[in-house]
Amino acid sequence: MGINTSFCWCFILVLLWFQSQGCLEEERAALLQIKDSMGSYLSSAFSNWYVKECCDWEGVVCDPSHTRIQRIFFPHLRSDDSEPWFPNATLFAEFKDLRELELPGNHIGGFISIQELRHLDLSGNSFNGNLPMFFTDQLQMLDLSNNQFQGEIPYSIKSNMSCLLYLGLSQNNLTGDLFPKNSSLPNLRWLHLNNNRLSGTFPYALSKSMKLRILDIQNNELSENAVGYLPDGSRNGFVFTFKGRRLIFKGVLLSFPMGVDVSCNRLAGKIPIQMTRLKGIRILNVSNNLLTGQIPSSLGNLENLESLDLSHNNFFGVLPHELVGLPVLEIFNVSFNNLSGMIPIANQFGTFLNDSYLGNPDLCGQPLSIKCNGSTETPPIYARAEKSVSIMYFAVLIGLFFIVICLE
Known part of the structure; x- marks a missing residue:
């Protein structure tokens, strides 16, 4: 009898617990108001919002107890043709445990700030003016890329956000210093500042960060001193942007970054x-700058280099013979400079196409159609190899012919 009574009480408690679960009414009402403010034409984007339990709604994630909303994710629901959306910040204040707010690509015109947020993604919207200064120091991910922000990066972002792991400010109109000397974001792992008008140098404090994995600063207005402090790179992997592709290298501890892309800036002077001196580097891209002088022969010491892009600069002189000794070089581009002399043909240089050398009127030799004056042009290695093979086959056929004659 006692066992049956205990079982009944347990059963009743379980029922009461399940009945107590479910999203709070005030949070459910706030979600519906947010949906209405985004525009009635979006009804298809919220196709399952007819059920009572808002924790099951599309774009909504609740805590394990299924009572409070922790994440709101509405990506690219409003087109650029629609009127700008100015969200009511008081509605978002209803979500006491909200940790992640992601509203990319929704043509938002007004800003949102919530003190307890950990992730804030407002990329691809219609913000303009200066960057806000009232971010919580608890943020771990902040993405404001692909907007129309102007002015300098606020000090509050650069120095007072010790928890920040990801910072995305790319594709805006930001100006001023890349980062001041006293910047310190000790936990930063991903830094995207590309496609702005930033200048200055990479800060010494960030260069010593052992946690930085992604660095993208291409397409800015960096000067010749911008790379005075490159990331130390003593880490298991380093990711960077190269010609629009994200490349990842992992597995080997090196004392320097695996790649550097400072293309499309205003770097001047010599390399x-x-x-x-970046012994472990695999990709180096300094294209589309104002660099000049001769290509340093010391680049031939970068024995791990797989891709070297020096195009669209003002380099002059001959191609250093030391580059021929790079054992794993697969991509090479020195087009549109002022180089002269004969193109090397040894090793992998016999495989590069003429696109690698265009825009250098005084370069000559294969694969270009311009022959070098006063020299007998030597065909590329692979061409000589094909010719040798053809001669060998011809000799074999002649030998077989005479063998047949003798047998007869």
């Missing part, structure tokens, strides 16, 4: 000597 910084720091770049020629």
